[in-house]
Amino acid sequence: MIQVSELRKEFKLNKKQRQELQTKEKTTTAVNHISFKCEPGRVFSLLGPNGAGKTTILRMLATIFAPTKGEITICNLNAKTNAAEIRNKIGFLTGSTGLYSRLTPHELIQYFAALYKVPNNIFNKRAENLYSLLDMHDFKHKRIGKLSTGMKQKVSICRTMIHDPEVVIFDEPTSGLDVITAENIIALIRDCKSQGKTVIFSSHIMSEVDLLCDDIAIIHKGMLLFNDTMDSFRKQMTSKNLTAEFIQIIENS
Numbered sequence: 001m002i003q004v005s006e007l008r009k010e011f012k013l014n015k016k017q018r019q020e021l022q023t024k025e026k027t028t029t030a031v032n033h034i035s036f037k038c039e040p041g042r043v044f045s046l047l048g049p050n051g052a053g054k055t056t057i058l059r060m061l062a063t064i065f066a067p068t069k070g071e072i073t074i075c076n077l078n079a080k081t082n083a084a085e086i087r088n089k090i091g092f093l094t095g096s097t098g099l100y101s102r103l104t105p106h107e108l109i110q111y112f113a114a115l116y117k118v119p120n121n122i123f124n125k126r127a128e129n130l131y132s133l134l135d136m137h138d139f140k141h142k143r144i145g146k147l148s149t150g151m152k153q154k155v156s157i158c159r160t161m162i163h164d165p166e167v168v169i170f171d172e173p174t175s176g177l178d179v180i181t182a183e184n185i186i187a188l189i190r191d192c193k194s195q196g197k198t199v200i201f202s203s204h205i206m207s208e209v210d211l212l213c214d215d216i217a218i219i220h221k222g223m224l225l226f227n228d229t230m231d232s233f234r235k236q237m238t239s240k241n242l243t244a245e246f247i248q249i250i251e252n253s
Contacts (some may be wrong), residue, residue, distance in 0.1 A: 001198055002038035002061060002116040002167060007031055007070035009056050009222075022197045032222040033070070036213070038200050040166075043193050045213035045230075046202040049250060050065045053222040054202040055080060055094075059169045061200070075166055091165035093156055093173055101145030105136065105155040108144065109162050116163035123162065130158045150181035168192050170201035174208065179224065186212065204211065206242040218246065220253050 038044040048054050057066045057237040058203060061072060072079035074086050081177070113123040124201045127217070131137050134154045139147060144155060153173075171187065173243065174182035189212055192199050197202040209216065209230075216233050218226040221222055226233065226249060239245040 001040055001074075001075065002044075003071075003073040004037070004061075005035050005071045005073075007057065007060065007072065008068045009033040009060060009065060009225050010068045011051075021054070024187050030222050031060070031067075031219075034219065034222075035070075036217050036224070036227050038167075040198045041196045042191060042199070042201045042213050042214040043189060044198075044215045044217070045209045046200060046217050046219065047204065047209065047246060048202075048219040049204070051221075052219045055171055058092070058169050058202060059218075061169055062090060063087055064092075088169040089165055090169060091160035091163070092169045092171075093160040095169045095204045099144045099159075101143065101157055103144055103145075104141050104145070105144060105151075105158065106140045107172055108155060109158045114163045118163055125164055126164065127158070127187060130161060133188060134158065135180075139170075152180050152182060153177055154184065157185065163190070165197070167198045168200075170199070172202055172204075174179050174203070174205065179245065182208075206246060210242055218249055220250050223253070225249055 008029065010027045012027055013021065013025065018026070025181070033058060036044070046054050046057065056065065060067050060079070061074065062085055063079055066080070073090050079085050079086055094143070098114050103111070110123065111129055112148075113127075131140055134157060135153055139252070144152060147155070155249055173185045177185070179221070186208065189199055189201065213230050216226065216228065216230050217224060236247045239248050
């Protein structure tokens with residue numbers, strides 16, 4: 001479970017940034033008093049236009065950023081005082097793969113499994129399951145530097161999942177990917193849900209949100225505009241489709 005309460009994140013601005021933003025303020029607020037809850041066995045979608053604060057929120061959940069104010073609880077652990085323990089319980093997938101090009105996918109995933117102290121017999125079983133789910137058998141022993149963008153994203157997914165995390169965080173997981181790779185990721189998210197994991201993902205692709213999510217939060221300029229179940233969102237819609245409703249909520253804010 002993820003519990004977020006009155007979350008706020010401010011960033012300091014240097015002189016150049018203040019000039020670019022045409023402001024005299026020394027800080028900017030990326031996230032402003034956000035609260036929500038993500039339940040196990042459900043998929044929570046964080047929506048918002050570019051620059052809304054989605055990635056900042058997800059990086060705070062992953063303990064990469066520390067909140068300026070507010071509290072984050074993950075698996076009943078406080079993120080401020082138990083960051084290291086929380087990192088062992090989460091998998092965080094971003095669009096930036098950051099993979100070592102000289103290794104093969106299998107070597108890299110084996111390395112991360114060792115970091116998480118996954119026993120060899122368990123690693124082999126998990127790796128094979130992930131390779132099958134993501135259709136990776138044909139390239140698992142090729143050098144990462146020679147793989148396509150979609151293949152590299154699949155390797156990143158395996159790295160994210162190899163320690164069997166209780167909480168999975170996806171930041172724009174299908175952005176820029178081909179249809180087949182995107183479908184593999186959607187299948188993985190569904191598999192995480194069926195296993196009772198807590199899943200949160202950001203996206204601006206409403207068809208994916210419609211397919212996957214149980215709960216939804218919409219943010220704009222760091223502020224929370226909507227937070228409820230997907231069923232409730234559909235019931236209160238006044239637009240012809242999800243995309244139009246999303247745009248209307250943003251524009252009305």
